[in-house]
Amino acid sequence: MIVELGHFAMILALLIAALQSFSVLQGRTGARRAGWRWRGPQLRRSSCW
Amino acid sequence: MAVARPAAAAQFVLVSAALGALIYAFVSFDFSVLYVASNSNSALPTFYRVAAVWGAHEGSLVLWQWILALWTLAVALLSGRLPITFAARVLGVLGIVSLGFHLFTLVTSNPFERLLPPAFDGRDLNPVLQDPALALHPPLLYTGYVGFAVAFAFACAAMLEGKMDQTWARWTRPWTTAAWAFLTIGIALGSWWAYYELGWGGYWFWDPVENASFMPWLIGTALIHSLAVTDKRGLFKAWTLLLAILAFSMSLLGTFLVRSGVLVSVHSFAADPSRGMFILAFLVVVIGGALSLYAWRAPLLRSPAGFELTARESFLLFNNVLLVIAATVVFGGTLAPLISDALGLGTLSVGTQYFNPTFLLPIIPLLALVSVGIHSNWKRGRIGDKTRVLVRTFALALALALALIYGAYGPAGKWLTPVGAVLGIWIILSSLVDPIDRLRRKMTLPRSVVGMTIAHIALGVFVLSLTVVESYTIERDAALRPGESLQLGRYAYRFEGIEPLEGPNYDGVRGEVTVFRDGKQVGRLFPEKRNYWVQGQVMTEADIDTRWNKNVFAALGEDLGAGSWSVRAQIRPLIDYVWLAALLMALGGAVAASDRRYRLATRTENEPLDVGPGVEGATS
Numbered sequence: 001m002i003v004e005l006g007h008f009a010m011i012l013a014l015l016i017a018a019l020q021s022f023s024v025l026q027g028r029t030g031a032r033r034a035g036w037r038w039r040g041p042q043l044r045r046s047s048c049w
Numbered sequence: 050m051a052v053a054r055p056a057a058a059a060q061f062v063l064v065s066a067a068l069g070a071l072i073y074a075f076v077s078f079d080f081s082v083l084y085v086a087s088n089s090n091s092a093l094p095t096f097y098r099v100a101a102v103w104g105a106h107e108g109s110l111v112l113w114q115w116i117l118a119l120w121t122l123a124v125a126l127l128s129g130r131l132p133i134t135f136a137a138r139v140l141g142v143l144g145i146v147s148l149g150f151h152l153f154t155l156v157t158s159n160p161f162e163r164l165l166p167p168a169f170d171g172r173d174l175n176p177v178l179q180d181p182a183l184a185l186h187p188p189l190l191y192t193g194y195v196g197f198a199v200a201f202a203f204a205c206a207a208m209l210e211g212k213m214d215q216t217w218a219r220w221t222r223p224w225t226t227a228a229w230a231f232l233t234i235g236i237a238l239g240s241w242w243a244y245y246e247l248g249w250g251g252y253w254f255w256d257p258v259e260n261a262s263f264m265p266w267l268i269g270t271a272l273i274h275s276l277a278v279t280d281k282r283g284l285f286k287a288w289t290l291l292l293a294i295l296a297f298s299m300s301l302l303g304t305f306l307v308r309s310g311v312l313v314s315v316h317s318f319a320a321d322p323s324r325g326m327f328i329l330a331f332l333v334v335v336i337g338g339a340l341s342l343y344a345w346r347a348p349l350l351r352s353p354a355g356f357e358l359t360a361r362e363s364f365l366l367f368n369n370v371l372l373v374i375a376a377t378v379v380f381g382g383t384l385a386p387l388i389s390d391a392l393g394l395g396t397l398s399v400g401t402q403y404f405n406p407t408f409l410l411p412i413i414p415l416l417a418l419v420s421v422g423i424h425s426n427w428k429r430g431r432i433g434d435k436t437r438v439l440v441r442t443f444a445l446a447l448a449l450a451l452a453l454i455y456g457a458y459g460p461a462g463k464w465l466t467p468v469g470a471v472l473g474i475w476i477i478l479s480s481l482v483d484p485i486d487r488l489r490r491k492m493t494l495p496r497s498v499v500g501m502t503i504a505h506i507a508l509g510v511f512v513l514s515l516t517v518v519e520s521y522t523i524e525r526d527a528a529l530r531p532g533e534s535l536q537l538g539r540y541a542y543r544f545e546g547i548e549p550l551e552g553p554n555y556d557g558v559r560g561e562v563t564v565f566r567d568g569k570q571v572g573r574l575f576p577e578k579r580n581y582w583v584q585g586q587v588m589t590e591a592d593i594d595t596r597w598n599k600n601v602f603a604a605l606g607e608d609l610g611a612g613s614w615s616v617r618a619q620i621r622p623l624i625d626y627v628w629l630a631a632l633l634m635a636l637g638g639a640v641a642a643s644d645r646r647y648r649l650a651t652r653t654e655n656e657p658l659d660v661g662p663g664v665e666g667a668t669s
Binding site for chain 2: 002005014019024
């Protein structure tokens with residue numbers, strides 16, 4: 001029984017670690033400061049069209 | 050952040066519960082658990098039943114996870130003064146690392162797997178591991194390994210935030226130094242264990258798994274020095290980040306080498322090739338991700354300040370480059386057999402003939418530069434002003450080294466003996482100059498300076514003692530019958546005979562050796578030969594008479610028949626100082642990590658820096 005509880009605790013720890021991992025995505029990633037910006041799909045007509 | 054801190058606490062509680070359940074299974078002889086049945090036995094003493102939890106792969110992973118959860122909890126509790134988003138990102142990165150290890154354990158290495166029907170008795174713990182050092186060596190080593198995950202998490206968080214400034218370096222320093230100190234003790238303890246248990250008197254074998262712990266130590270040493278430059282002067286930011294990533298990469302690589310079984314080593318009891326792929330994939334994801342982040346952020350890292358060639362920054366740069374070269378040499382030698390095998394070039398064995406000379410190549414100039422670098426100032430070296438102290442300390446070191454070699458031991462006939470002795474003593478003397486000067490001027494000594502001084506003195510003691518050990522160890526193997534003696538320098542070992550021996554889970558014989566020096570009895574040694582019942586493994590237990598300046602060592606070899614036994618005799622001068630120096634180094638790290646400055650409120654980028662020795666003539 002105690003062994004199964006230990007196994008269950010490990011599985012719960014895995015789920016909580018997954019939850020904790022999302023903390024890396026706090027607010028801005030700093031991408032804008034680095035000059036990176038998502039401009040959306042670039043569908044301008046080129047000369048070959 | 051509302052999630053990260055409670056999650057860190059919850060993880061610690063849950064992993065503690067898992068580890069506790071596993072310990073309970075071992076202590077209560079639950080042989081219905083496969084892992085317990087494979088690594089314990091009803092005759093195993095209680096102490097070893099607890100330590101056996103991390104005596105093999107699955108349990109040592111749980112220990113790894115518990116230590117990671119402990120480090121994460123420590124970061125969660127002690128990060129109150131950090132900006133909230135930064136602390137959350139650090140905990141997030143640690144969460145990703147934990148997630149990988151939890152997955153690895155649950156998918157490939159579940160320690161809770163049941164065995165049906167249960168075994169009547171267990172297959173016993175590997176006799177090599179039935180030693181008190183098992184209780185300490187893996188936990189300390191893992192604490193060091195895993196501690197570099199904190200430095201790695203700080204580096205990733207800084208890159209994600211886009212703020213890789215001096216403040217980041219200051220936050221990271223105590224964590225990195227603490228991890229380094231634990232790794233230092235862990236490695237030293239492993240070496241000591243090998244000396245009396247495994248190696249017939251050897252203490253470092255350049256074994257792949259030893260190397261796997263030594264590589265992160267070398268990179269970690271470079272990192273703590275590079276962090277000092279980033280903290281004080283705002284330089285080497287990119288390099289420091291890279292070292293933080295590399296140090297943890299080496300820790301993961303070490304785990305891969307130990308767990309995958311790709312390399313044969315004295316630690317091969319832990320090997321399983323099927324698991325290697327998972328760790329390799331994890332290594333690629335974690336390290337690949339961090340390096341991608343680095344490639345993205347590296348263009349932001351420009352160092353505004355410059356420094357002269359003779360400035361302290363230059364010496365720390367040389368230190369970093371030489372340490373990384375040394376780590377590369379070890380890396381190359383460790384992986385060469387693997388690469389040779391993969392390319393079908395045949396079996397390659399890389400040993401001391403490769404490692405000793407190639408490792409010394411970067412290390413000797415590094416040791417010489419330590420004594421010069423200690424006297425240099427930040428920014429403008431002004432090393433010319435220190436010529437007198439440099440010459441005086443060197444001359445004194447030379448005199449003391451010659452007195453030691455020719456007075457106490459006699460010429461060894463090796464060119465490295467005087468070089469090592471002079472360098473070791475020079476480092477000790479040079480380390481003392483600045484603290485003595487400060488005390489004479491009635492200045493206070495911050496803990497960072499005290500810690501640095503202790504660690505550098507320890508390095509000098511380490512170099513000196515290692516030089517003496519390598520130059521003046523004498524050993525001899527002989528076949529002896531009761532009453533016969535072997536001569537070893539001024540010592541004589543007289544083999545008195547053997548008597549039967551019975552332990553809790555082994556039997557065997559105990560030899561008796563009387564040791565004489567210049568004809569006068571100075572001690573008796575009782576080396577043992579044990580036969581562990583369950584695994585049928587025979588172990589050699591050396592006996593060592595530890596004195597202040599040498600170890601008198603005896604080990605019992607094979608029964609050669611007709612009452613004759615193979616006996617190894619060894620006199621190793623100053624060997625204990627090698628490990629004491631490592632402990633002292635770790636103590637220096639602990640003292641430096643506890644410096645008050647690291648506990649002060651967060652400093653912003655615009656605040657004036659504590660520039661340390663140099664420009665204003667003050668050191669820090």
